[in-house]
Amino acid sequence: MKLLNLFIALATVTASCTASPQPAKQDHPEQNKPEQSEGPKTHAATGKTLVAYYSFTGNCRAIVNALTSSIEADVLEILPAEEGLDYAANNYEIGSSLIAAIRNNPSDPASYPAIKPVKKDASNYDTIIIVTPLWWSNMAAPMQTYLFQNGSKMAGKTIGLIVSSASSGISSVVADAKRLIPSGNFLQDSLWIRASEVNQASELTASWCSKMFPSNQEDTTMKVTITAAGKAFTATIEGSETGKAFIQRLPMTLEMSELNGNEKYCYGVALPQNDSRYDRIEAGDIMLYSGDCVVLFYGLAGGYNYTRIGKIEDITGLADALGRGSVSVKFEKL
Ligand SMILES: Cc1cc2nc3c(=O)[nH]c(=O)nc-3n(C[C@H](O)[C@H](O)[C@H](O)COP(=O)(O)O)c2cc1C
Incomplete structure (x- = not known):
């Protein structure tokens, strides 16, 4: 039964949590029956x-x-x-x-x-x-x-x-x-x-x-410019349904709130949600939380469910531009 115990243990691996804008949802894959998405x-x-x-x-x-x-x-x-x-x-x-x-x-x-x-x-x-x-x-x-x-x-x-x-x-x-x-x-x-x-x-x-x-395979990734405190960064947006819906909303200026010294977030941006659990999130990652919250990370995080929107390629100066409190961030097509 050693093998049996091993695979049960591995199947129940859990990861530690860090704070996030709202309590993370429980995963219930069995309630998440695959449907054919109409998206690209x-x-x-x-x-x-x-x-x-x-x-x-x-x-x-x-x-x-x-x-x-x-x-x-x-x-x-x-x-x-x-x-x-x-x-x-x-x-x-x-x-x-x-x-x-x-x-x-x-x-x-x-x-x-x-x-x-x-x-x-x-x-x-x-x-x-x-x-x-x-x-x-x-x-x-x-x-x-x-x-x-x-x-x-x-x-x-x-x-x-x-x-x-x-x-x-x-x-x-x-x-x-x-x-x-x-x-x-x-x-x-x-x-x-x-x-x-x-x-x-x-x-x-x-x-x-x-x-x-x-x-x-098509190259469906798209570039956007993200500007905070007068400094512009280039991000690559996913070619997913979520990424395309995000692009369609641009240009967009979000008043983003501060959390945990590693992320700025803004609710009210509803986008197609296709969550996975992320145990490691890096500075520059742009994620969708809970289906309607855009999160821009400027430090390490992880342990919650997100849908990836995109990533800033060069994060030099990102933390300084975003500052310590709330910040106005403009997203526009490159
Ligand atoms: C009857 C049964 C036998 C299994 N035997 C093994 C095994 O020999 N080795 C292993 O690594 N996992 C074994 N597993 C674990 C499953 O392969 C694993 O949890 C898989 O991800 C389950 O997929 P599902 O959730 O879609 O059913 C077994 C699970 C069941 C129910």
Whole structure:
């Protein structure tokens, strides 16, 4: 049970908090069901893309949420036919026995736990990205069922794999995917996101997409000038939905309040929110807090949920320009 204890410990890593404008929200990934965003996407695979995922405790759901903010895709959630099963109860007894049944007889349809009928046909897609938890070193059983039943429809298609585990390496999950989709054209790198890294899923999935789908990548970053006390700084704004909405509001002058000797903030700027937890924030980071508060950091911080808006490239003189109290800050397109 040493391994079991290890991955439980790693799955429950918490980070320390520092003060922020308002109490930070609790993370409830299971209440944060991925929806297809209508906003602009930074990456696009060739043709139509399907993201198929299974999630028991919400990590893969949060990963899909982050992934679909940077890639244009339809989303399919795989659901076990039997509801309410606790795969982790009694030392992971149910999850363990489901995996053992598949390992013992992988060619027998009866080895795979039933799933609910799926509402999207994999045949209609060119690229399929599988997002799955790891169970006892293998692919989680419900996702194995989906691929056992639908893998033949994925022949010749581009297949991406994103796996979340507490700590175990993902090579056996990659092998499961290749067994279940024998004629898939697998993207060379699978993405492994540990449970403790799910708060960085936006950055990790965006970086993976930019490597996996480089030919379609647009440079959607934008530059702005930020002026305080007569000194101008150049910032790069994210090509995300949030960044684009921010740009659309410019020019804008904000009366920003002081907090903690490291940040200036201003409420009342509602922008699309796609939060991740940030354990390290640096001077020059421009973040959205709580969906309507623009925060400009001039010192180190971290431990709260934010959506990144952008970053000042050269912070020389930033702390002096922002001063010790409230300050008027002008944001305009470069
Ligand atoms: C039945 C079961 C077995 C698991 N086995 C492992 C394991 O062998 N190694 C590991 O690192 N994590 C293991 N985990 C942890 C999950 O892989 C990890 O928490 C993952 O992020 C969960 O994704 P989800 O929240 O989308 O379900 C297991 C979890 C369950 C429920």
